Amino acid sequence: MRQIVLDTETTGLDWRNGDRVIEIGCVELLNRNLTGRHYHVFINPERAIDAEAEAVHGISLEFLADKPKFAGVAQSFEEFVRDAELVIHNASFDVGFLNHELNLLGRPPIDQLCCGVIDTLKMAKEQNPGKKASLDALCDRFAIDNGHRTLHGALLDAELLAEVYLAMTRGQESLIMTLEEEPGSAQSDAAGGGFERPPQLIQRASVAELEAHDQLLADIAKANKGLCLWLPPERAVEEAA
Structure with a gap:
């Protein structure tokens, strides 16, 4: 499973x-592990940068004057992200900009280049309805150090988002079944040819956990004005009232 955590800065x-x-800025995850591979490039936009945007990321037009145009980095960008699943915070923003750049060059859009997009902003709002879901807020929630983030930067933000995403989805790795077995690790049963398996341990939810689960579904229904896939429609409407 190859994923690319991606962020952009814009004019x-x-x-x-x-x-x-x-x-x-992009960092690579392979089977939920950071590989150390990354992609990072500054681009000459061939136009002015809004003062409000420059105040956020600190990138000036003077700094970008000698940087390549998007046409000069399009191929290397496509090669890095091709066939991967993208992980982006507020994905519609970044994907919209990237699709615009690709379209100007007559190149295929992101949905043809990559196998899917995960929006961590949407995921965070679903996990914690009503709570702040900015990257800084999520770093605080998951105790990820972002003290060195004084300005927005695509590569730094992608690195932080990778840690946030792994924290948000921790436990999902247990759902990935590995089919490989170490040689000699299996023991034949008495009949021969089979394998002796340990008994399964069934862990049932406690009363407190069930109550917390019900409360979470109620919060989701309330935040979504009566829409919650995991509740009967009449119960969801009742919780939203």
């Missing part, structure tokens, strides 16, 4: 108004 907030990508 402004809306590609529809002509804003462009100025920085891309």
Whole structure:
């Protein structure tokens, strides 16, 4: 399972108004482990940078003057992310900008380049309805040190997001079944040819855990105005009232 945690910085907030990508940062996860491989590039946007955006990321047009244009990095970017699942915070923003850049060059969009996109902003809101879901807030929630983050930066934010994503999904790795066995690790049973397996341990939820689960579903229904897939419709509406 290959995943790419991705972040961008831009000249402004809306590609529809002509804003462009100025920085891309990516880190690679393989089977939920950071591999150390990353992709990072600054890009000359060929247009001015909004003052509000520069105040957030600190990247000036003067700094970008000698950097490549998107056309010069498109192939290397595509090669790094191709066939991977992307993990992005507020994915519609970054994917919208990247698709705009790719479209300007007549290249395929992200959904044809990659096998899917996970939006950690949406995931965080679903896990904790009503709570702050910014990257800084999630770093605080999962005790991830972001004290060195004074300005937004695509690679730094991608590295932090990778840690946040792994913390948010901790425990899911137990759902991945490994089919490989160490030689000699299995023991033949008395009949021969079979394998002796230890008895399964069934861990049932406690009363407190069941109550906490019910409360979480009620919070989801309330936050989504009566929409909750895990509750009967009448119960979801009742919780939202």
